[in-house]
Amino acid sequence: MSKLFESASQTAGPYVHIGCVPNFCGISDVYPNDLGERMVTDAAPGERISITGAVFDGTGAPLKDVLVEIWQANSDGHYGNDASGFTGWGRQAGHGETGTWQFDTIKPGPVAHASGHLMAPHITFWIVARGINIGLHTRMYFPEDAAAHADDPVLARIEDKSRIATLLASRADDGMYHFNIHLQGPQETVFFDV
Amino acid sequence: MTDTKGGYMARDWTRQPPALTPRYKTSLTRSPRLAKISLPSTLSEETGPVFDQNMLGPLDNDLITNFAAPGEMALGPRIIVHGHVLDETGRGVPNALIEVWQANAGGRYRHKNEGYLAPLDPHFGGCGRVMTDEQGHYSFRTVKPGPYPWPNGVNDWRPAHIHFSVFGQSFAQRLITQMYFEGDPLIWRCPIVAAIPDRDATERLIAPLDMQHTIPMDAQAYRFDIVLRGRRASYFENRPEGM
Ligand SMILES: [Fe+3]
Numbered sequence: 552m553s554k555l556f557e558s559a560s561q562t563a564g565p566y567v568h569i570g571c572v573p574n575f576c577g578i579s580d581v582y583p584n585d586l587g588e589r590m591v592t593d594a595a596p597g598e599r600i601s602i603t604g605a606v607f608d609g610t611g612a613p614l615k616d617v618l619v620e621i622w623q624a625n626s627d628g629h630y631g632n633d634a635s636g637f638t639g640w641g642r643q644a645g646h647g648e649t650g651t652w653q654f655d656t657i658k659p660g661p662v663a664h665a666s667g668h669l670m671a672p673h674i675t676f677w678i679v680a681r682g683i684n685i686g687l688h689t690r691m692y693f694p695e696d697a698a699a700h701a702d703d704p705v706l707a708r709i710e711d712k713s714r715i716a717t718l719l720a721s722r723a724d725d726g727m728y729h730f731n732i733h734l735q736g737p738q739e740t741v742f743f744d745v
Numbered sequence: 746m747t748d749t750k751g752g753y754m755a756r757d758w759t760r761q762p763p764a765l766t767p768r769y770k771t772s773l774t775r776s777p778r779l780a781k782i783s784l785p786s787t788l789s790e791e792t793g794p795v796f797d798q799n800m801l802g803p804l805d806n807d808l809i810t811n812f813a814a815p816g817e818m819a820l821g822p823r824i825i826v827h828g829h830v831l832d833e834t835g836r837g838v839p840n841a842l843i844e845v846w847q848a849n850a851g852g853r854y855r856h857k858n859e860g861y862l863a864p865l866d867p868h869f870g871g872c873g874r875v876m877t878d879e880q881g882h883y884s885f886r887t888v889k890p891g892p893y894p895w896p897n898g899v900n901d902w903r904p905a906h907i908h909f910s911v912f913g914q915s916f917a918q919r920l921i922t923q924m925y926f927e928g929d930p931l932i933w934r935c936p937i938v939a940a941i942p943d944r945d946a947t948e949r950l951i952a953p954l955d956m957q958h959t960i961p962m963d964a965q966a967y968r969f970d971i972v973l974r975g976r977r978a979s980y981f982e983n984r985p986e987g988m
Contacts, residue, residue: 554834557974559760560762565856569870570910571844610774631795681771687777734777739779743782744781
C-alpha cells in the first residue's frame with residue numbers, strides 16, 4: 552500500500568463565506584440555499600435544542616468572520632442521514648457584527664466507543680477562520696449529563712480535570728445551550744488532535 | 746470480525762502548519778497555546794456528512810457562467826482545474842464534495858469586507874462546487890484569479906490562489922486548503938504559504954499547467970490533486986458487535 556501525505560491545510564481566510572455560505576454573504580443567485588443551514592426536519596425524533604455561542608480570540612474579542620461546523624449523532628446515538636431526514640451536520644457563520652452563531656438541532660444520544668464504554672452525548676465542533684491555519688476540532692458536552700461524563704473515555708484523556716469545564720455548555724433561562732469557545736487565555740478551550 | 750477499517754492514521758504535523766505563525770499576524774491572537782489532547786479517532790470522527798450528486802445544479806462547477814447574466818461570461822483567462830482526490834493509502838475518494846471560492850481575474854472578492862480597489866466583475870460571483878466521481882476525479886471551469894494585496898505586512902501580496910473546502914468520507918478528513926499556480930513568484934514570499942513547515946508539502950499545493958487537458962482555443966488546464974487522511978487496515982479492531 553503506497554503512503555501518500557495529507558495535503559497541507561491553509562487558512563479559510565476572511566472570505567470563506569463566498570464558498571461555504573454564499574447566500575449568507577449576499578451571493579444569492581448561485582445555490583438555492585446554504586449547505587448545513589437546516590439540520591432537522593419535523594419528522595426527526597428527539598428533543599429539539601438550540602445552541603448558541605461565539606468564538607473568542609486571545610484579546611477577548613469574538614471572531615466575526617468565523618465558520619463553525621458541527622457533526623453529531625441522532626437521538627438514538629447513530630450517525631448519518633436517517634429515515635427522518637436528520638442530517639447530523641450543521642454549518643453556521645458568525646454574525647458579522649457580534650460573531651454569534653446558533654444551531655437548531657436535536658439532542659444526540661450516547662455513542663458507542665471501541666473501549667466498550669458509551670461516550671456521553673456530545674457534539675463535534677470544527678472551527679475555521681482567518682488566522683486559523685488548520686481547522687480546530689473540539690466537542691461540546693451537555694451540563695445535565697454529569698454522571699455520564701465521569702465515565703466518558705474521551706474526557707478521561709484530559710489530564711487537567713479543571714479544563715473539562717471548557718467543553719461543557721450551560722443552559723440559560725432562554726432555554727438555549729450556550730457554548731463559548733476560547734482560542735487562547737485562561738479559559739482556552741480543549742482542542743483535540745484527532 | 747471482518748472489519749478492515751481501523752482508526753485514522755495520526756496526522757503528520759511536520760507537514761501541517763502550526764497554529765502560531767507570527768509572520769501571519771492574525772495567527773497571533775487566534776492560535777491555541779496549550780497542547781492539543783491526542784484523541785484516537787472514534788465513531789464521532791470516523792463518520793461524516795454524506796452529500797448527493799443530485800443536490801448540485803448544472804452550473805455549480807462553472808464559475809465562468811454560474812453568476813453571469815444570461816449570455817454573459819466572467820472576464821479573465823479561462824481555465825479548467827481538475828485532479829484526483831485520494832486518501833493517504835492511495836485510494837481514490839468517491840463522492841467527495843469540493844467547494845471552491847476565489848477572487849476575480851483582477852484580484853477582487855465579491856464580499857462586503859473586501860477593501861481592494863480593483864473592480865468587481867458583474868458576471869463573476871466567485872463560488873463553485875463539484876463532487877468527485879466513482880474514482881475520485883473532479884473538474885471545474887473558472888477564470889484564473891488575480892493576486893491581491895492584503896493588510897499584514899506593509900506590502901504583502903497573496904499569490905493567485907483558489908480556496909478549496911473538501912469533505913471526504915468522515916469528519917476526520919475535513920480539510921480546507923488553497924491551490925496556487927505554477928510559476929507565480931509571489932508564492933515563496935507569502936506569509937500564509939510560509940506557515941507550512943515543509944517544502945515538499947508546500948509544492949504539492951502548487952498546480953502545474955497541464956497542456957494535455959487544455960482545450961485548444963478555449964481554456965488552459967491546471968492539475969491539482971488532493972490527499973485526505975487515511976485509515977489503518979485492521980482485522981482485529983477491538984470493537985463491540987454491530988459497529
Ligand atoms: Fe484568498
